């Protein structure tokens with residue numbers, strides 16, 4: 028993990044390195060049973076060097092807290108690309124292609140049982156299939172490289188469209204249940 032961090036922090040493999048203040052390596056338990064994958068760092072992440080600390084990150088933190096999960100023990104948070112795209116646009120094909128191997132290597136090192144993809148960009152690019160639709164697949168378990176994958180909406184979508192929160196809570200019930208089955212039957216969640 029240390030070697031991977033050094034590689035990522037010095038990476039200039041795509042044009043996004045030119046506008047960055049920080050490369051976002053990821054954060055959480057390096058042996059976490061759950062890895063959450065987002066799209067890309069936003070302005071606050073670029074400024075602080077930490078993933079999911081802006082408004083959508085704060086909402087994700089609330090969802091995780093109520094589910095009984097935290098960054099120290101249960102989860103590791105990472106992204107499809109690690110430098111902020113200008114104006115928060117989605118990362119382009121060349122940028123994803125340059126960065127995606129870091130994600131796969133990171134996941135192999137962490138070796139989680141459960142992966143949660145946050146939003147369409149994470150779903151399509153982690154699974155390498157651009158035809159996948161978040162609206163059809165959210166809340167359904169998928170299997171990829173012998174891991175269970177749960178697609179959910181990105182927290183920024185919940186901020187834009189609060190009516191989607193209900194679906195996300197249902198999806199997190201499934202994640203909590205799977206965590207109890209696979210990792211800890213006594214896992215406590217204030218929600219479910």
Ligand code: SF4
Pocket residue numbers: 035038039040041042043044050108109110122125126
């Ligand atoms: Fe390297 Fe990824 Fe940053 Fe592009 S986005 S410069 S591939 S770390």
